[in-house]
Amino acid sequence: DYRGLSMLRTSLDLNADMTFPDLKAKAKIGGRGFYDAAYRLNGRSQYTDDMLSTYERELELTEAWVQADLTSDSDIKVGRQIVIWGRADNFRVPDILNPRDSRQYGMTDIKNLRLPVTMTKFDYYLGDWNLSAIVINEPRFAKNPVYNSDFYPAASPAPPEDKPDISLENQQYALALNGIFSGWDISFYSGWVFDPRSHMETDTSGARAVHSRVFMNGLAGNFASGNWMFKGEAAWWQNLKFANIDSEKSRIDALAGFEYTGFSETNISLEIAERHLIGYDEALGLLPDTQQEDTLQSALSLVRDFRNDTVQLKTVLSTFGLSGQDGALQRLQVDYDHTDNLTLTLGAVFYQSGDMYVFRNIGDNDRVFWEMTYDF
Numbered sequence: 541d542y543r544g545l546s547m548l549r550t551s552l553d554l555n556a557d558m559t560f561p562d563l564k565a566k567a568k569i570g571g572r573g574f575y576d577a578a579y580r581l582n583g584r585s586q587y588t589d590d591m592l593s594t595y596e597r598e599l600e601l602t603e604a605w606v607q608a609d610l611t612s613d614s615d616i617k618v619g620r621q622i623v624i625w626g627r628a629d630n631f632r633v634p635d636i637l638n639p640r641d642s643r644q645y646g647m648t649d650i651k652n653l654r655l656p657v658t659m660t661k662f663d664y665y666l667g668d669w670n671l672s673a674i675v676i677n678e679p680r681f682a683k684n685p686v687y688n689s690d691f692y693p694a695a696s697p698a699p700p701e702d703k704p705d706i707s708l709e710n711q712q713y714a715l716a717l718n719g720i721f722s723g724w725d726i727s728f729y730s731g732w733v734f735d736p737r738s739h740m741e742t743d744t745s746g747a748r749a750v751h752s753r754v755f756m757n758g759l760a761g762n763f764a765s766g767n768w769m770f771k772g773e774a775a776w777w778q779n780l781k782f783a784n785i786d787s788e789k790s791r792i793d794a795l796a797g798f799e800y801t802g803f804s805e806t807n808i809s810l811e812i813a814e815r816h817l818i819g820y821d822e823a824l825g826l827l828p829d830t831q832q833e834d835t836l837q838s839a840l841s842l843v844r845d846f847r848n849d850t851v852q853l854k855t856v857l858s859t860f861g862l863s864g865q866d867g868a869l870q871r872l873q874v875d876y877d878h879t880d881n882l883t884l885t886l887g888a889v890f891y892q893s894g895d896m897y898v899f900r901n902i903g904d905n906d907r908v909f910w911e912m913t914y915d916f
Contacts, residue, residue: 542690548578565608573599620656627761630839631813633773634758639682646869675710679704700769701748726761740783781899784823804844813837867899868892885911
């Protein structure tokens with residue numbers, strides 16, 4: 541029974557930024573930790589060990605990198621970092637380099653959910669263009685809900701996840717070409733990475749969730765015209781593996797959206813993403829794959845500022861399927877900048893269950909939340 545108090549979390553983020561002018565270098569190191577007292581107040585004995593280890597407390601090294609100039613038009617950046625691909629604010633199409641914290645759906649924007657990953661990133665600049673070559677040194681995957689938590693969709697535990705070790709043979713590689721011009725920009729992406737989505741394999745030791753190697757090629761762009769900003773993204777995935785069939789599949793993802801700022805102190809945005817699995821087999825809809833041939837997602841958001849930008853109202857309406865039949869959520873929140881250092885947030889999230897596997901039992905998870913943030 542998850543009614544009542546579900547979170548009473550105190551968190552701390554510490555970051556240090558450093559510059560070394562003589563070396564033409566800069567660095568950043570940061571850490572994050574939290575403790576959630578709700579589990580002790582509710583009685584720790586009613587929770588599993590997995591739940592307590594995942595949700596009660598956490599301590600993590602976040603961004604920790606060094607960046608230095610190699611020449612006047614190139615540099616290198618090494619360490620744990622976040623590299624954003626694409627232009628979307630609500631969905632991920634070619635944005636594959638950093639996994640996300642998916643333990644609780646809909647509570648915050650995707651920009652706050654990316655997990656840093658250790659990479660070596662080379663950048664070369666030529667006029668309006670920038671070429672990035674990236675070696676992803678640390679295989680890292682999403683933080684997902686654990687068995688018996690309120691966002692876990694199944695009635696039984698998932699098989700253990702087979703996570704690749706940090707080694708030479710498990711290095712991943714990516715390229716990005718970015719062009720920024722007057723009123724528009726465009727980016728091209730390519731990556732040979734571990735599939736963010738795992739599939740189940742069974743051998744003599746039992747079932748396990750495996751991340752196989754996949755190729756992703758994609759592009760993204762923005763075009764500005766007056767008060768309008770139009771955005772588009774696409775990605776082509778190859779070598780996708782599944783448990784219920786022997787053959788590999790490909791998938792095409794596409795996104796289109798816009799932002800409108802023509803109203804005073806107001807931003808309205810809409811994003812629509814479609815994911816199509818090529819050569820769909822009906823067996824893919826069964827457990828443990830639970831894949832749909834087509835997945836349609838949309839997100840409509842409205843952000844409005846009041847009282848000289850000290851109060852911000854934000855509404856996000858996200859649906860899965862043309863009419864929300866696969867699931868939906870709505871988030872309403874108000875942020876109040878009491879001082880330059882202190883921000884107060886009050887909000888609510890409402891969920892609707894749907895046909896999509898992760899949304900089948902989510903409808904009872906509605907919640908009201910309050911947050912206080914102090915920056916120093």
